[in-house]
Structure formats: structure tokens, C-alpha cells
Amino acid sequence: KRLPPGPWKLPIIGNLHQLGDSPHKSIQRLSREHGSMMFLQLGAVPTLVISSADAAMAIFKGGSGHDVVFSGRPNDLFAAKKFSYNLNSISFAPYGELWRKMRRIAIVELLSSKRVQSFRAVREEEVAAMVSRIASTSGTVNLSKLSMLLANNVVCRVAFGKKYGDRFDAVMHETQVLLGEFLVSDYFPWMRWLNKFNGVEARVEKCFNELDKLYDDVIEDHLVPTRSTLDNEDIVDVLLRLQKDPSQLISLNNQQIKGILTDVFLAGTDRTASILIWIFTELIRNPPCMQKVQAEVQKVANGRHKIEESDLPNLIYLQLVIKEALRLHPPAPLSVPRETTEDCIVGNYEIPAKTRTIIDLRSIGTDPKYWENPNEFRPERFMNSSVDFNGQHFELLPFGVGRRGCPGSNFAIVLVQLTVANFLNRFDWDLPDGMSVEDVDMEEEIGITMFKKTPLCLGQHPRPKTTPHLKLLRINSNVAAAAMTMML
Numbered sequence: 480k481r482l483p484p485g486p487w488k489l490p491i492i493g494n495l496h497q498l499g500d501s502p503h504k505s506i507q508r509l510s511r512e513h514g515s516m517m518f519l520q521l522g523a524v525p526t527l528v529i530s531s532a533d534a535a536m537a538i539f540k541g542g543s544g545h546d547v548v549f550s551g552r553p554n555d556l557f558a559a560k561k562f563s564y565n566l567n568s569i570s571f572a573p574y575g576e577l578w579r580k581m582r583r584i585a586i587v588e589l590l591s592s593k594r595v596q597s598f599r600a601v602r603e604e605e606v607a608a609m610v611s612r613i614a615s616t617s618g619t620v621n622l623s624k625l626s627m628l629l630a631n632n633v634v635c636r637v638a639f640g641k642k643y644g645d646r647f648d649a650v651m652h653e654t655q656v657l658l659g660e661f662l663v664s665d666y667f668p669w670m671r672w673l674n675k676f677n678g679v680e681a682r683v684e685k686c687f688n689e690l691d692k693l694y695d696d697v698i699e700d701h702l703v704p705t706r707s708t709l710d711n712e713d714i715v716d717v718l719l720r721l722q723k724d725p726s727q728l729i730s731l732n733n734q735q736i737k738g739i740l741t742d743v744f745l746a747g748t749d750r751t752a753s754i755l756i757w758i759f760t761e762l763i764r765n766p767p768c769m770q771k772v773q774a775e776v777q778k779v780a781n782g783r784h785k786i787e788e789s790d791l792p793n794l795i796y797l798q799l800v801i802k803e804a805l806r807l808h809p810p811a812p813l814s815v816p817r818e819t820t821e822d823c824i825v826g827n828y829e830i831p832a833k834t835r836t837i838i839d840l841r842s843i844g845t846d847p848k849y850w851e852n853p854n855e856f857r858p859e860r861f862m863n864s865s866v867d868f869n870g871q872h873f874e875l876l877p878f879g880v881g882r883r884g885c886p887g888s889n890f891a892i893v894l895v896q897l898t899v900a901n902f903l904n905r906f907d908w909d910l911p912d913g914m915s916v917e918d919v920d921m922e923e924e925i926g927i928t929m930f931k932k933t934p935l936c937l938g939q940h941p942r943p944k945t946t947p948h949l950k951l952l953r954i955n956s957n958v959a960a961a962a963m964t965m966m967l
């Protein structure tokens with residue numbers, strides 16, 4: 480086969496030894512040497528890495544015909560298979576009828592603009608509660624921890640109707656760890672027996688059983704006959720309603736409902752929290768951007784303590800800041816792995832069926848062909864630019880691309896905007912005493928979501944309440960002048 484180029488490989492392990500502790504960085508480095516379509520042999524798994532906008536375009540641009548072939552997911556990742564209820568989730572279902580029907584439910588019922596809008600009160604209440612919590616803290620706050628807690632609270636209420644607190648936190652954290660862990664059996668399927676001896680299987684079973692029990696409890700809470708969902712269905716309500724609806728294309732079984740809940744939970748919590756942390760990390764390192772975005776937020780707040788969702792369309796610079804953070808720090812930098820469903824030819828290369836495909840979203844977002852000074856945080860680059868993260872612009876793909884692209888971007892972005900805006904409206908932020916901008920640690924911890932390795936701890940200083948904007952005062956003085964004239 481005319482495979483794409485790649486580094487030399489060792490017998491049996493292939494290129495695995497070249498990935499090291501930070502696979503996303505090693506892959507980026509190797510791609511620079513071998514090209515933006517690179518072939519790696521990871522143990523027994525043939526792997527294609529796509530790392531430029533042009534290479535992504537060659538596969539996913541409408542009309543190339545390859546999008547479908549690259550829409551499979553691997554079906555033999557040990558932890559993913561278990562936590563997706565044996566591939567009964569949107570993220571891990573094989574490309575085909577089941578996936579299509581579940582994805583349709585996600586798009587039409589769970590994550591549509593209307594549904595996201597119906598969760599507005601939850602977001603506003605939880606962000607306000609977090610602002611009060613920060614205000615009552617003296618000294619520095621751990622923004623990494625609080626971002627995670629906030630995202631978790633919102634997703635719990637939106638998905639389950641109430642917060643489940645520590646019980647959920649712990650089990651979700653362990654699920655993430657297990658999904659992100661390097662497992663020998665994922666690269667050498669004949670070594671699956673190893674998971675029994677190194678404790679992985681026991682950990683996965685324990686964690687899965689806890690999660691499953693939790694879902695059972697949540698579902699039971701939703702089945703009490705007195706429960707009223709007239710005005711505000713949560714995601715479990717919607718899924719249970721669809722389960723009973725004979726007009727649906729699919730009658731979801733409980734395994735599938737739980738698989739979808741895991742999708743929502745993992746993506747909704749971690750990826751949202753991760754980008755919040757990176758946004759604040761970049762703002763604290765770039766004081767002019769911080770001042771500019773804060774000035775914009777305060778202008779729009781016009782003396783009010785709260786930024787509401789109706790204010791968000793007016794926060795133009797804030798939107799550029801979020802786009803720029805997603806470009807430099809896509810929360811899933813290597814996306815969710817794909818697998819080719821059949822042999823295909825891309826450009827000059829032959830790509831065999833069952834090739835695992837990694838889309839290196841970070842390399843794409845920093846492709847020097849499309850981005851000037853790609854590693855600098857410069858939100859202004861998006862001014863007067865139509866480039867967006869909706870999967871249509873191949874140089875910016877933080878939410879992935881093609882038919883398996885992320886269906887949850889609306890859900891995430893509105894919470895991110897609301898949180899950043901309110902945190903900037905209510906507080907000034909600075910680095911803890913003795914720390915300078917150069918000391919901010921940018922090291923990343925790669926799992927299925929890429930977090931900042933060391934927690935982001937910042938000083939917060941409540942902002943004094945400002946008087947309403949001058950324009951309003953001017954209106955008031957005009958009203959006063961008119962009243963005076965009338966009196967005279």
C-alpha cells in the first residue's frame with residue numbers, strides 16, 4: 480500500500496515508544512517532521528494522524544466523499560467500551576443506524592437551541608451562586624476547582640434535575656482518569672488478559688458499577704408518578720419520554736439512555752471546565768486583553784451586578800477571546816479517535832480499512848499556513864474575520880469536524896460566555912503575591928480532556944459598584960431639564 484510517510488518503527492511496538500508521556504506533543508513534533516498526513520504503527524494499531532487544515536479539508540470537505548469512511552470509531556478501547564455501555568453511546572456507537580438515531584435525538588431533542596435556552600435559569604442561578612461563593616472567599620481562589628464544580632453543578636441540574644454532589648464528582652473523576660489512561664490492551668488486543676492482573680479491569684468494573692447504580696437511582700427518582708415535568712424537563716425526563724413514544728425512530732433501552740447520559744456528563748463537565756480554566760490562564764498572562772475584555776463587560780453591565788444571557792450578543796470582544804482560547808487550547812486536542820470503515824484513497828495515499836485516525840486539532844489551530852504568529856494569544860486576529868468554530872472552517876476545529884463533529888457546542892459556549900462575563904464583571908483578578916506573568920505554568924495534563932496541570936489559583940478583588948453609564952445620566956439630565964421647562 481502507498482501509506483502516508485511516518486517515522487521508523489520497532490518490531491512489535493512500532494512507534495509506541497516515540498509517544499512518550501505527552502502523546503499530543505510528540506505527535507505534533509513527529510508530524511512536523513513527516514507531514515500533515517502521517518502514518519504511525521501503534522502496537523498492533525495502524526494509525527493515521529491528520530495535522531493540518533489542508534489535510535483535514537482533503538478528507539472532510541463536502542464532495543471529497545471521504546467523510547463517511549472516516550466516521551467510524553474504534554470499537555475495542557477497553558474502558559470506552561465499558562463506559563459507553565458496550566458502544567451504546569453517541570460518542571462510541573459504530574457509524575450506522577443506531578448512531579444515526581441516537582445522534583438525531585441529541586440534535587433535535589437534547590442539545591437543540593430551544594432546549595439549551597430552556598436551561599437558562601439553571602445557568603444563571605449556578606453562575607450567580609459561584610460568584611457569591613468567590614466573593615465570600617478571602618485570599619486566592621482555585622479557579623480550576625471552581626470551574627469544574629460549576630460545570631458539574633450545571634450539568635447535574637440540567638441532566639438529572641438536581642445536584643448529586645460528591646457522589647457524582649468522585650465517580651466521574653475516576654471515569655475520566657480511566658478513559659484517559661494508557662492501556663496496553665488498546666494497542667495489543669491479544670494482551671487484554673493483562674487488565675485482570677494489573678488491576679485495570681477491577682477499577683473499571685468498580686467505577687462502572689457505581690456509575691450504573693447512580694443512573695439507576697436517578698432514573699428511579701424520575702419515574703415517581705407525582706413528578707411533574709410540564710414546564711421544565713431535564714435530560715433524563717426527555718429520554719424517558721422518548722422511550723415511551725411509539726412515534727420515535729428508536730425505542731431507547733435503558734443501556735442506551737445511560738450511554739447518552741455518560742456522553743453528556745463527560746463532555747459537558749470536563750471540556751467546559753477545561754476551556755474556562757485556559758481562558759482565565761491566558762487572560763492573566765495577557766493584561767491588555769484582560770483590561771479590554773473587562774472594560775467591554777463593564778460597559779455592557781452598565782452598573783448592574785449581573786450579566787444576563789440577553790447581554791451576551793453584545794460582548795463581541797469576549798467572543799473573540801473564547802475563540803482564541805479554543806484555537807490554542809482545544810479541550811480535546813487529539814479529538815475523539817476515528818476509524819476508517821473501508822479502504823480509501825486520499826490524495827496519493829491508500830488508507831486501509833480499520834485505520835485508527837487521530838485528528839490533531841491543536842496542530843490544525845496553529846497551522847502556520849493559516850495563522851500568523853500561531854502560538855501567540857491574540858483575540859484581535861478574529862476581528863473582521865468570518866472564521867468560526869462550527870466545523871466549516873478547517874483551520875479552526877476545536878469541536879471536531881464532519882458528521883461526527885460535536886453536537887454540544889451551543890450548550891458549552893453559552894455557559895462559558897456567561898461565566899467569564901460575570902467573573903470579570905464582579906472581580907478584578909491578579910496573580911498571587913510574588914508571582915509574575917512569566918511564572919504562570921502552562922504545562923498540560925493530557926487525558927481525554929486536556930487540563931492545565933497545576934491548578935490556576937488567582938487573587939480576586941470585588942469591584943466597587945459603578946454608577947450607570949454616562950449616557951443614562953445624560954438622558955436623566957435631559958428629562959430633568961424638560962421637567963424644569965414644563966414647570967416654568
Ligand code: HEM
Pocket residue numbers: 569570571582585590742743744746747748750751754809810811814815817877878879880881882883884885886887888890891892
Ligand atoms: C468546550 C466544550 C466542548 C468541546 C471543545 C468539545 C469537543 C468535542 C470534540 C473534539 C468531539 C469529537 C468530534 C469529532 O470526532 O470530530 C466531540 C464529540 C462529542 N461531543 Fe463535544 N465538546 C464540548 C462540549 C460538549 C457538550 C457540552 C456536549 C453535550 C452536552 C458534548 C457532546 C459530544 C458528543 C455526544 C460527541 C460525540 C459525537 C459523535 O460521535 O457523533 N460536547 N466533542
